[in-house]
Amino acid sequence: MITLTEENYIKSIYHLGKQGVNNVSTNAIAKDIKTKASSVTDMVKKLSEKGYADYKKYQGATLTEKGKRVAVSIIRKHRLWEVFLVEKLNFSWDEIHEVAEQLEHIKSEKLIKQLDAFLEYPTHDPHGDPIPDETGKIKSIDKILLSQAQIGDACICVGVQDSSSEFLKYLDKNNIALGTELIVVHKEPFDNSVTILVSAKEFIISNMIANNLFVKVG
Amino acid sequence: MITLTEENYIKSIYHLGKQGVNNVSTNAIAKDIKTKASSVTDMVKKLSEKGYADYKKYQGATLTEKGKRVAVSIIRKHRLWEVFLVEKLNFSWDEIHEVAEQLEHIKSEKLIKQLDAFLEYPTHDPHGDPIPDETGKIKSIDKILLSQAQIGDACICVGVQDSSSEFLKYLDKNNIALGTELIVVHKEPFDNSVTILVSAKEFIISNMIANNLFVKVG
DNA sequence: AATAATTTTTAGATTTATCTAAAAATTATT
DNA sequence: AATAATTTTTAGATAAATCTAAAAATTATT
Missing domain, CATH: 1.10.10.10 (Winged helix-like DNA-binding domain superfamily/Winged helix DNA-binding domain)
Structure with missing residues (x-):
């Protein structure tokens, strides 16, 4: 055990x-x-x-391979529970981590199998992280940090690097969520801040933010 | 803690x-x-x-009162999770106990509040046991053991005393579930077995079974 | 390459929850 | 009421996970 x-x-x-x-x-x-x-x-x-x-x-x-299987299984459980909390129990994405840290240790194969089905086999958790499938396979999409995007790039937010409550609340406050479309308007060499265009409005974000937000270009 | x-x-x-x-x-x-x-x-x-x-x-x-509050809170969590497992994840009533024993220890007020709402405020768990409300109140219905019912009594199954997997599977096999209507046809003094009429068919159950099935008369 | 700084390990102690075996208290029996 | 049987507690040990402080090994610096 x-x-x-x-x-x-x-x-x-x-x-x-x-x-x-x-x-x-x-x-x-x-x-x-x-x-x-x-x-x-x-x-x-x-x-x-x-x-x-x-x-x-x-x-x-x-x-070892055995250790990796355990790790991936825990991650699968963690992320499925996160989806449950947000989709079914109306948690916001900054409230789910602690609870999922507890739920991820519940031992029952059937529970996870059925939860997965109940949630209709989600592929990503509320932070944009991929959910390993039953066999442990993780399909990652090709995402980059917003700080790496080029001027003119049209992007979609697909994930966060830092999933601390503070960062997620900042994003909420500024109407940035997974799926939000944005265009990189300017990159300031001095402080590495990034000016983005979100829903027809220009908005400057610090390098720290840009370094913690994953986007898909094109 | x-x-x-x-x-x-x-x-x-x-x-x-x-x-x-x-x-x-x-x-x-x-x-x-x-x-x-x-x-x-x-x-x-x-x-x-x-x-x-x-x-x-x-x-x-x-x-103490403090201890009782803890106990009732755990029971509330246990029973809500049992409802979740049966209603949402298609568990059968003989499979839920172990998993609920783990889930009942998850610490999050919001989790239980939201789970309760999601399940639409159930009053009883899948074994017919009452679910304490948020304040700890438990409203019990007036149920008796089938072994105590009188000949001629028309009853509805409302709960089980023993919720072991073996007993629940026995009930399943014989098409007895919560809500099942039955009439007490005969009580055999020799072995205290009870003859009941279920969906127009007579059926003899042992005293042991009758002693573990709660019914509401009338 | 020798010394300094840092990292990692060992040794021994602590805490929580458990156990066995013996002692003490309670309850039952004659 | 005395003795026997049972229950409950104490005392001391054990296992898991942690800690502190000192020793050993590694890495960095002069």
Whole structure:
């Protein structure tokens, strides 16, 4: 049996691993899940013994195939529950993370299978992130950060990098949602801010915002 | 913060307390949650320190008002989730208990408020048990065990005492569901079996079954 | 390449919930 | 009422996950 704590470590290793580094350092995991490096060392040894991770002293950890399957399954559950919360229970996209963090650990194959059907097999969660299918396949669309778009590009918002409540509330306040169409009018070299045209109105967003909003060009 | 384990002990004390006894013995709790009496002693002390229960050595435990509020809130969550599983995810009534046991511990006021609304404020769960309202009020209907009904009584099935998968499957197999109408045709004094008339067909059920099926007479 | 700084691991302690086995208290039986 | 049987509690151990502080290894800097 896999414990809730083990699941959270596996999730962390998976997410940190996606961000480029293959061997995730104990310190990175510690920072991510707000614990001490010494605790991580212990847990990573245990995950290795149980076959979820590969780990050699001083060389960080990577997930095995078995570990990856667990991670993807948790992500699938998390994202399906997020869709449920928004579509069925009228949560806004900045309120769902905490609750989904709890729901993702519920153990029942049938529950997830039926939830998926009930939601009519959604492909993306409310933040634009892809939902892995039953076999663990993730189909990602070709999205770029708004900061990378060129002047003149017509874009559609398809996702967020940062899904913190503060950022999402900022987007809400400024009427930017998934599916919103925009055109890049100007990119200011001085501060890397981006001027965009949204519903016939010009609007300047900081580089920080542009760096956290995914768009599809064309 | 209340832990999952504490919640399960509180639930157990509540249920055992409902069954007549006011001061629930440590042994009874131990049997109910499949642990040892010595573990129960420890936990009951802790619940007492935290204000969820009253406990004096050798005299068993009772829930305080605070403890009862917790218990009722868990029961509310459990039963709402059961309705969700049956009504929305096509679970059958013998499959829902385990999953609801997990879901009942999810912490989010909004989640339950919205779930309740989404399900259109159900008053009873799929086993016929009443769902406490937001304030903790439980309105119970006047039901009796089928074994207590008199010959000639026209009854409607309104609930089950035992909600084990085996019993529920037996009912399914014999086309007895909540809402099913039946008439008591005969009560056999020898073995206390009951002959009932269901959809124009006579059917004999054992005393054990009659002792676990709640009906409303008239 | 030697030293300094940082990261990672080890060793030992702590907390929560559990257990076993023995002691104490309560309840039942003669 | 004394003894037997049962229940309940205590004492001490164990397992999981964490922590602090010190030691070891790695990486960076001069």
